Amino acid sequence: MPRRVAILGSTGSIGRNALDVVRRHPGRFEVVGLVAGRQVQRLAEQVREFRPRAVAVADDAARRELLGLLAGRAPEVRVGEQGAAEVTVGTGAEVVVAAIVGAAGLVPVLAACSAGAVVALANKEALVVAGELMVRAARENGAVLVPVDSEHSAIHQCLRSGGHGEARRIVLTASGGPFRGRRRAEMERVTSAEALRHPTWQMGPKITIDSATLMNKGLEVIEAHWLFGMVPAQIDVLVHPQSIIHSMVEFRDGSVVAQLGLADMRLPIQYALDYPARHDGITEPLDLAAIGTLTFERPDRESFRCLDLAYRAIEEGGDAPARLNAANEVAVDAFLHGRIGFLEIPRVIEHELDRAAAGPVFELAELVESDRAARGAARTFIERERTTP
């Protein structure tokens, strides 16, 4: 029987790679649900190829356009985050690829956890915002969180070589992004086009900017905390520009186990889709002799301040990671639209963390409110800075 798969964020970089893994393994998977935002033309092509039972799009305008394009041959089309959640649970998906970008993916990911699915998690922001709620929902409902982020996929694989409680430390590797080696002053005037030129990975725009600021690594530290139950002091970051070692685990006896592979997201996606089994892969084999040299350096935390802000948020706990994430999403969007400079991104986030003490979190509604307030405060801060001479 093919494994039933729903893909949230099917029109994005991870979503398209996930569909490629499915396409290249005929008979092994059945796509039962697709969720996208506003790239309706691309979604219509995916619907024609994969024939899902139901789809969801961001709004009514996208729904009308999709129905027009599919001219009477459309599956059920839902709208908004509730619609996405319905596609997640209502199609009988066994595996849900969570690849919507940002906090917009939170409600459907929580629905997938509550439905007891295998959640192939790329949408790290959902875990950053609501880690405790997600882990609890997964535990209570028998859902399995299998990371798609290459670093966390690596850790997940490395941990399979040791017993529970035997890991002492994990080391997340980072490419260092396009501005590795630059000092703060040299990044004052960098443009979004420069920041979008990632040296090793092809990704969507938001995560590419996060990689340039090192906030991506900061979000990954928080993600690792929730996925693997590690405290911040057990999570290290090491810059490895070749992006071949995807991360490592140090065990209590001093052994270090690493996972290696080329920078191709289809590898961790396939790992999550097939978990706990392994099947023939579709990526190029790794030729270490051809690569020759692997290098490592410590991150420059003075120039790339976002990493420490993420550690701070996790130490503060409560809603601090959710507010960090919200301020970062607003700041990255403002940078991509030319409204703020690159070095202002950490300033917007730090302002949000300074603005309020971390509040406790018991329910999703509290996080939604923290997210809303942080976005408002970040936008106000950006406007004030822009208009102040």
Ligand SMILES: NC(=O)c1ccc[n+]([C@@H]2O[C@H](COP(=O)([O-])OP(=O)(O)OC[C@H]3O[C@@H](n4cnc5c(N)ncnc54)[C@H](OP(=O)(O)O)[C@@H]3O)[C@@H](O)[C@H]2O)c1
């Ligand atoms: N790309 C990578 O290699 C990579 C690696 C590790 C982790 N991740 C994580 O994976 C997630 C996706 O990244 P990406 O690079 O694939 O991003 P992306 O290329 O920008 O794609 C984002 C996807 O989310 C959809 N989306 C956005 N807002 C939505 C909404 N309100 N409702 C429904 N769908 C919505 C988009 O739909 P439309 O385009 O149709 O609007 C698109 O399908 C992020 O959390 C990222 O951190 C990505």
